[in-house]
Amino acid sequence: MVSLNLLAVGKEIIELMRELYPICRSITGNGYRETMQIMKKHIPLEIREIPSGTRVFDWIVPKEWNIRDAYIKNMNGDKIVDFQKSNLHVLNYSIPINTRITFAELKEHLHTLPENKNWIPYRTSYYKENWGFCITHRQLESMEDIEYEVSIDSSLEDGHLTYGEFFIKGELEDEFLISCHCCHPSLCNDNLSGMALASELAKHLYNQRKLRYSYRFLFIPGTIGSIVWLSLNERTVHKIKHGLVIACVGDPGIMHYKKTRRGDAEIDKVVVHMLSHSGQNYKILEFSPYGYDERQYSSPGFDLPVGSLTRSPHGSFPEYHTSADNLDFIKEESLGDSFLKYIEVIQIIENNRKYINTNPKGEPQLGKRGLYDAFGGRKDSGTYELSLLWVLNFSDGKNSLLDIAERSGINFKIINEAANALFDCGLLVASE
Amino acid sequence: MVSLNLLAVGKEIIELMRELYPICRSITGNGYRETMQIMKKHIPLEIREIPSGTRVFDWIVPKEWNIRDAYIKNMNGDKIVDFQKSNLHVLNYSIPINTRITFAELKEHLHTLPENKNWIPYRTSYYKENWGFCITHRQLESMEDIEYEVSIDSSLEDGHLTYGEFFIKGELEDEFLISCHCCHPSLCNDNLSGMALASELAKHLYNQRKLRYSYRFLFIPGTIGSIVWLSLNERTVHKIKHGLVIACVGDPGIMHYKKTRRGDAEIDKVVVHMLSHSGQNYKILEFSPYGYDERQYSSPGFDLPVGSLTRSPHGSFPEYHTSADNLDFIKEESLGDSFLKYIEVIQIIENNRKYINTNPKGEPQLGKRGLYDAFGGRKDSGTYELSLLWVLNFSDGKNSLLDIAERSGINFKIINEAANALFDCGLLVASE
């Protein structure tokens, strides 16, 4: 593949994040729609709308939520909490309200973070009708035991759930699924970073001349979105051979890979190999049924091989689901590096084949084909020459190039190069 | 199961031990018979008698041994060694003798422990006719080179081998075997502790309203007893699905579990899980064909899944098979704690089932069933909510609740609670 200017890629990703940051998204509504329209300027996304009330397995598509404004005013008419300053101030999916209320009553509807007094928490109430405000603990502390005016100018009515889908056809029917949740309001790492990186990745793959796998990108609201998509595509999901859920790819932390439910899927081996040769620290997490939409793809009725490649995982950083998960928390270098990791995973998946050695009895004579040093007797053989021997010895139709890379401890890139050279001089043929 | 007063249980166990302590037991004889009669006051034991000379596989039931008195007298007629003071003084299974003898000759028949000069060793000679005395090394050192009068008023004659058996019928024909050897004279940890704990456990299970498995308790003489029992029950031993040999459960040491010959039987997984969640130190030992009656149950012709759950294992403590393995060596807390461990193992075995998720496509909506917090966005989910997700995701008919507990790292008790809640609202059905 082409060489990449990772800093430029990082800048491009952050530009898109900056554009999407102010919008108040939720699992349905105009904020989501507007977000998809902006993304469509970058990649030819299909935007789908599913009516409220549609049955999707055990769930029902909820009413559509929209919000225009919200505030809390004190006796003087000063807005002490203002949705226009941060869309996190409203409990996401709050029903409309406009009333005077005592402090005691109001307190039941206030959410704060005592451990980080200047941060606004992000809270939702999608499936139980309620209203509320999320404020800093400092704001709470400065409030007096007086009457307040609260106003939430929202609506919760029959409408639609919106999501985006983008498909790139490759040589194979087999698909690589990339999924990200797009339902969070002004929160950057979780998950504007994932949305923007997925968009950049889609653009990059769309520009490739040739892809072996087909690639499917989903820009969906969390939980209900993947359940909707699985429900609508139940008959074709078996085509998904590999998948990754993208989230939290902009923070300065190390890479984390959460394995698929199967634990030994090809995507698991590929990501672990890539990370182990990255020269960076990283951490492998076993599958658990808690997290992002891999939960749904991995439900026992589907059991799709979908892992999740992130930097700091959900819930593991203090800024998680607070107003501190803002643009300052995001590093261009992290975005560029995360992008590279996804590209490297795809490069391995695209090239990971099984070959058969056409000359399996004894080693073939590599010297006469110009593949081996003419002088004998030296102490070491170079990694490339070793790679040729590894590929020849283990290309018996049972081992993939990745298996050989793992067994030899040699980077897949070099093993793949060696396989290409051997293929070119007829010492390998593709298996099957 | 009911909550337990472990200290009360410990006291009850030690009471029974105290009652049984003075009796001189062996692998046959009246001491064994008396012991079974006392135990029968606690549980409705069947007492069986097998005639001397009966062929049992490669062995023959030995003659019955009984002893009334024994001593060594010096020239003054003083009893310098007296069976009435400790029944360990006689080599167990000594033939009768009554004679005057030189010190040189007598020494050939004396057993001592030079490394613990005040302790009497426990020695036996079941299968080779012999006589002897076991004395403290101090006693030996104070003896002079004079003539002695030795007397052992014993008999070794055709009679019976006695053992006790207690069966509790559960819903299933499948059995859980609990076996303990009862052939030792005044020795406490090995194995009055095991006998008394087994009795308490039998009483506890007998009082349960409902048991899934059937439970079989064997109170047998070591080696020959299990061989006799296997020989008499050869056609039905296949019903034994789990088994534990109880011994050495009263000392202050940590728990030890010796695995079954198979090494991966359900009982192995259950005990390891229980111990790993006990918050205590413990040690897992691989199977070896040396030890207690698990040797016989695990012989290759049977290969029954029988492990052994003890505190300090046989031979590992200095007091082992000496007069120092007395009532002072036993702790009520240890007995209570050992009892709890057995109960916990049984609770897991009783509840370890496989379920099938009735809503396997995507997660079911737990919130509408009151099983999940209505507010979204928080950093952590509680262990119980996680348990619901684990049970749902892995209840595919392949994983037992214990498999799920192990994979999730969550205590079986919580996983089981979660499964019960899901079962109650129809989200799980039993597999098969």
Next chain:
Amino acid sequence: MVSLNLLAVGKEIIELMRELYPICRSITGNGYRETMQIMKKHIPLEIREIPSGTRVFDWIVPKEWNIRDAYIKNMNGDKIVDFQKSNLHVLNYSIPINTRITFAELKEHLHTLPENKNWIPYRTSYYKENWGFCITHRQLESMEDIEYEVSIDSSLEDGHLTYGEFFIKGELEDEFLISCHCCHPSLCNDNLSGMALASELAKHLYNQRKLRYSYRFLFIPGTIGSIVWLSLNERTVHKIKHGLVIACVGDPGIMHYKKTRRGDAEIDKVVVHMLSHSGQNYKILEFSPYGYDERQYSSPGFDLPVGSLTRSPHGSFPEYHTSADNLDFIKEESLGDSFLKYIEVIQIIENNRKYINTNPKGEPQLGKRGLYDAFGGRKDSGTYELSLLWVLNFSDGKNSLLDIAERSGINFKIINEAANALFDCGLLVASE
């Protein structure tokens, strides 16, 4: 087997090395022939000759190389480099040359070791026609920018490739292959040590009254020799059930075992067991397709279970492939110890059988057969008594004696002794 005087064995091996040391060997030619004739005085070797030009899989048997003399003379006619002083001075397989040449031109044909200025490197050019000299870096530094006379009195003509083969028929058709490369000129550890140890081993086995396996010894030139042999014996190589490549067995380093391609062949388990009970340090290396002739035996078209047991592996010691790999580098104790290791491997392979316990239900009564201590109650049982129990319990037709030795942690020798005792009293029969 007989007890061995290892120091005497070490001396015998080093004597043969001393006799073979001066000869200039290569992959073909009279040096190789002479070497085989000398070895034939020790063991009744078959010497085979394969014509140049013979097709062997992907290779062609090369022309035969012979050399009589070679030197570099300065302007004064002084021989500054002289083949008669060390046969390493000539690039092995150099074509003949006799000319005057500038220093600049000559330098293109000189090989040195800048990191060890007093050592001559060993270099070859078997498959690309070339000429050259290998000299010390000191020699290079003392050369001036003048004209030199270079002379290599060699020939490269159609002839034969020579190798030696020695077969000892055992009870079974199944073979144990021992292979060593004999193509190096005056280099001791690699591989006069391997050649001489193989010869000593062959002699030792030839003198045994009874062997279960048949043993095949190959004394071949590296790479091309094993390819030739595989090509000529393609239809019968399946008889090879175990194999070892011998090399580098005289240096003072610790033992290294490189596993077979399969990684879990019987030979792998045997060598690992032997080393783990040796009381010495050792190292186990995973298979790699680089090294000695195990590369060819392990090519995917054959995949023979051939490992390699050496002291310091190829390329791992500074003296490797230099004039410093001379007789001073070799230790008699190392040779004796290496010999013992091979003997112990063979002893395990010869005795590693599966038995069936004829009394599988419960333990048989060992006491009545005199195999077990008559007194009961002691803390420990001896290793030999434990071995009896291990062999009885696991002789179910599935476990070999080596499996039992590994599971019990007891040395194979003691397990084998126990099995023999049980076999003698009818408690075991051979499986199959």
